[in-house]
Amino acid sequence: MKPIIYITQKLPEQAVAKLRDSYEVRMWHDDQTAAPREELLEQVKEAHALWTMLSDTIDRPVFEAAPNLKIISNLAVGYNNIDLDAAHEYGVMVTNTPEVLTETTADLTFALLLATARRIVEADQTVRSGEWKSWTPMGMTGQNVGGATLGIIGMGRIGEAVARxxxxxGMNVLYHNRTRKSLEDVKYAALDELLQTADFVVLLTPLTKETKGMIGERELSLMKETACLINVARGGVVEEAALYEALKAKKIWGAGLDVFEQEPVPTDHPLLTLPNVTVLPHIGSATVQTRLAMMEMNAEAIAACLEGRSVQNRVC
Structure with a gap:
């Protein structure tokens, strides 16, 4: 009997084809939504490997239901959706997909920064709705990017790529990180100094117990009234209620958000009512080339584990 691999969301056939000869590949049929909780718990009863999405909640009950499980390979760099303590307790390996999405996510980060600074989405909607009547001296004016100060919180691989x-x-680049880096023309700053100085504050830190809610009312009050907050990290890093109040009161100029505390974000979320917020559906790594490369990493990790070979990109 072939070892069983369960994939929680439908993936392109080219991503899973090479696994089919050696393994029984079972896959949820929908490429828009992940497998329901009941389906996941049923499938893991026999699975030797689990290929998961960031939207899956892999908690203790999943491990308890999976006596044969050897590896979970997560289609993301982040893995806050997986209970690593339970994985360690049950002897299950966990892998992610770092490095391959660094440049792609940095591109998206900067695109979101530019769109927020120059009100690109708002301007597009003005044209499409017929509201654009004529050129006006201060119509759709935004904020300068060239020559401004960029503050990066979380200076890992993606942070360094955004800095470049x-x-x-021509931006002045500051960063705040747990450990200091030796980077050319990039200056370390304490968190409060960065918030007070930067014209664009970019969040790239992982979501941990220490970073959850690290940008709240106090931190937002330190930012310039002309500053923009860009979050491509995790929604939980920002206190969304405090961000809404700061934006509504124009205590900061704008925000660009690729992530939310609850995803998909509810359509009645207060932040979606504000014109000075640019929102995206968590697409930091969403290019065809990068997503396929991430899937290849997942497939290789699963095969390596089940074949007893060395496994790359382990987080547990």
Whole structure:
């Protein structure tokens, strides 16, 4: 009997084809939504490997229901959707997909920064709705990017890639990180100093117990009234109610959000009512080339584990 791999969302056939000869591949039929909780718990009863999405909640009951499970490979760099303590307790390996999405996510981060600064989405909607009547001296005015100060919170691989893009725009780059880096023309700053100085505050830190809610009312009050907050990290890093109040009162100029605390974000979320917020559906790594490369990493990790070979990109 072939080992069983369960995939929680439908993936392109080219991503899973090479696994089919050696393994029984079972896959949820929908490429828009992940397998329901009941389906996941049923399928893991026999699974030797679980290929998961960031939207899946892989908690203790999943491990308890999976006596044969050897590996979980997560289609993301982040893995806050997986209970690592339970994985360790049950002897289940966990892998992610770092590095391959660094440049792609940095591109998206900077695109979101530009769109927020120059009100691109708002301007597009003005044209499409017929509201654009004529050129006006202060119509759709935004904020300068070139020569502005970029503050990056979380200076990992993606942070460094965003810094390089900022330097290409002639920006002054500050960063805040747990550990200091030796980076050319990039200056370390304490968190409060960065918030007070930066014209664009970019969040790239992972979601941990320490970073949850790290940007709240106090931190937002330190930012310039002309500053923009860009979050491509995790929604939980920001206190969304405080962000809404700061934006509504124009205590900061704008926000660009690729992530939310609850995803998909409810359509009645207060932040969606504000014109000075640009929102995206968590697409930091969403290019065809990058997503396929991430899937290849997942497939290789699963095969390596089940074949007893060395496994790359382990987080547990």
């Amino acid at each position: 893009r900022g330097q290409g725009f």
